[in-house]
Amino acid sequence: xxxxxxxxxxxxxxxxxxxxxxxxxxxxxxxxxxxxxxxxxxxxxxxxxxxxxxxxxxxxxxxxxxxxxxxxxxxxxxxxxxxxxxxxxxxxxxxxxxxxxxxxxxxxxxxxxxxxxxxxxxxxxxxxxxxxxxxxxxxxxxxxxxxxxxxxxxxxxxxxxxxxxxxxxxxxxxxxxxxxxxxxxxxxxxxxxxxxxxxxxxxxxxxxxxxxxxxxxxxxxxxxxxxxxxxxxxxxxxxxxxxxxxxxxxxxxxxxx
Amino acid sequence: xxxxxxxxxxxxxxxxxxxxxxxxxxxxxxxxxxxxxxxxxxxxxxxxxxxxxxxxxxxxxxxxxxxxxxxxxxxxxxxxxxxxxxxxxxxxxxxxxxxxxxxxxxxxxxxxxxxxxxxxxxxxxxxxxxxxxxxxxxxxxxxxxxxxxxxxxxxxxxxxxxxxxxxxxxxxxxxxxxxxxxxxxxxxxx
Numbered sequence: 001x002x003x004x005x006x007x008x009x010x011x012x013x014x015x016x017x018x019x020x021x022x023x024x025x026x027x028x029x030x031x032x033x034x035x036x037x038x039x040x041x042x043x044x045x046x047x048x049x050x051x052x053x054x055x056x057x058x059x060x061x062x063x064x065x066x067x068x069x070x071x072x073x074x075x076x077x078x079x080x081x082x083x084x085x086x087x088x089x090x091x092x093x094x095x096x097x098x099x100x101x102x103x104x105x106x107x108x109x110x111x112x113x114x115x116x117x118x119x120x121x122x123x124x125x126x127x128x129x130x131x132x133x134x135x136x137x138x139x140x141x142x143x144x145x146x147x148x149x150x151x152x153x154x155x156x157x158x159x160x161x162x163x164x165x166x167x168x169x170x171x172x173x174x175x176x177x178x179x180x181x182x183x184x185x186x187x188x189x190x191x192x193x194x195x196x197x198x199x200x201x202x203x204x205x206x207x208x209x210x211x212x213x214x215x216x217x218x219x220x221x222x223x224x225x226x227x228x229x230x231x232x233x234x235x236x237x238x239x240x241x242x243x244x245x246x247x248x249x250x251x252x253x254x255x256x257x
Numbered sequence: 258x259x260x261x262x263x264x265x266x267x268x269x270x271x272x273x274x275x276x277x278x279x280x281x282x283x284x285x286x287x288x289x290x291x292x293x294x295x296x297x298x299x300x301x302x303x304x305x306x307x308x309x310x311x312x313x314x315x316x317x318x319x320x321x322x323x324x325x326x327x328x329x330x331x332x333x334x335x336x337x338x339x340x341x342x343x344x345x346x347x348x349x350x351x352x353x354x355x356x357x358x359x360x361x362x363x364x365x366x367x368x369x370x371x372x373x374x375x376x377x378x379x380x381x382x383x384x385x386x387x388x389x390x391x392x393x394x395x396x397x398x399x400x401x402x403x404x405x406x407x408x409x410x411x412x413x414x415x416x417x418x419x420x421x422x423x424x425x426x427x428x429x430x431x432x433x434x435x436x437x438x439x440x441x442x443x444x445x446x447x
Contacts, residue, residue: 032424
């Protein structure tokens with residue numbers, strides 16, 4: 001078994017089988033349930049178009065998945081370092097690229113668990129089902145790189161910053177910033193600043209593509225720029241994480257010093 | 258709903274019972290009934306769907322050249338006119354402005370009011386605005402054109418509730434089972 005696969009299985013399995021991981025999924029389920037109950041409990045929200053509700057639920061899934069990978073990313077490096085588990089891992093013969101890929105693989109499993117958790121909710125709110133396919137394709141093709149880019153960015157922060165707490169705080173603040181398009185609708189982002197932010201923000205890329213596919217019924221092929229944006233950020237975050245795992249924070253200082 | 262109707266009827270009855278004697282025109286004739294005209298807003302969607310908003314503008318006019326119309330109450334009514342489903346609609350979710358009172362309308366005077374509707378259910382409807390005074394025995398009614406509300410797919414509670422309650426319950430059971438299994442596994446052997 002390759003080191004990357006073994007690490008991915010351990011990290012992902014920890015989430016899916018440990019009580020702590022199940023508690024996280026339960027908390028995410030409560031968030032989905034709260035949103036779903038809001039929809040059926042309010043006449044105004046209940047009149048939202050079916051496609052709009054599916055889009056909202058898909059955006060919420062990406063946000064929750066990104067939150068999960070951000071926490072896992074910080075924990076995978078800074079948490080392991082504070083528990084004394086990182087040094088033995090780095091001391092093995094496994095190349096750091098394989099270690100990084102393994103930890104990202106664990107986050108990918110967690111993200112897939114989040115998508116699986118969201119599926120029944122998407123089915124429930126998408127009454128007629130005509131938008132479900134587009135939402136699922138969008139979640140997998142656009143949500144996955146966003147969640148993994150945030151996870152990789154969190155790993156880079158975990159490697160660069162001295163304490164896990166500082167890394168976690170920085171990662172969560174960064175996540176709130178990039179996920180702000182969920183709270184600020186497209187019509188409110190039409191200023192030059194809003195458009196500029198949308199043009200470079202991977203989260204905006206994902207939700208704007210979901211908007212176009214789920215609500216406007218556009219084809220995936222028309223989302224080339226959004227796909228390039230989210231995969232570009234994934235490549236950048238991967239490079240930063242790999243560099244942070246390799247390079248010392250300061251001259252003469254190792255990542256686990 | 259029934260209690261609200263009784264209360265509204267009681268309030269109207271009290272309004273009419275406590276009212277001063279009918280105002281008479283200078284020539285002693287009974288006051289002329291009000292006139293109500295109702296027109297849709299130009300910005301209303303031509304083919305409305307559930308969730309859209311419609312606005313109607315009503316003008317309530319006192320045509321009498323001499324008598325004042327006092328204690329004017331105007332209210333909105335929505336009638337569903339689909340064959341087999343004819344009914345007056347409870348305005349609970351449809352409109353926040355259900356009734357309007359005007360203390361007095363001078364001779365020849367008029368008042369304008371806007372009525373906003375949120376389209377809640379599909380079907381064919383007619384909007385009416387009625388206006389009554391203390392003195393006029395029959396309310397004046399202004400009617401809008403019949404319009405149809407097209408359905409659109411919205412969230413169905415019957416599908417959402419089992420999922421919204423079932424998924425957390427299943428995960429909670431799984432968590433409890435996992436905790437229980439972990440405790441049993443960790444228990445020292447006798």
